[in-house]
Amino acid sequence: MAESNGMTDAQLIQQLALLGWLKTDSVQCKDLLTAVTGIQVGRELLDRLSGQSQIDAYRRECIQSIADFVKKNPRASQRELNAEVEKNVLVFASRVQTL
Incomplete structure (x- = not known):
């Protein structure tokens, strides 16, 4: 993942989804935030388990x-x-x- 100012691409996408959800309170933004966060958590768990x-x-x-x-x-x-x-x-x- 590329980093720009300390934020990875995945973190940037997560923050954009969070911002969209906070601004609109839409189900689509909440679903996107949930999916992106789930992927990040899953990747981190896999990384920690695999070393x-x-x-x-x-x-x-x-x-x-x-x-x-x-x-x-x-x-x-x-x-x-x-x-x-x-x-x-x-x-x-x-x-x-x-x-």
């Missing part, structure tokens, strides 16, 4: 660690790069497995 956000964080850390190594070691051999990638992927896999 997907933690996996994504571990993935970002793995990639960043490899990128940092490459920046600090621009003359590293292919063998050194492969070893660093393998080390970081194993750390990532280990962390994911402990979830």
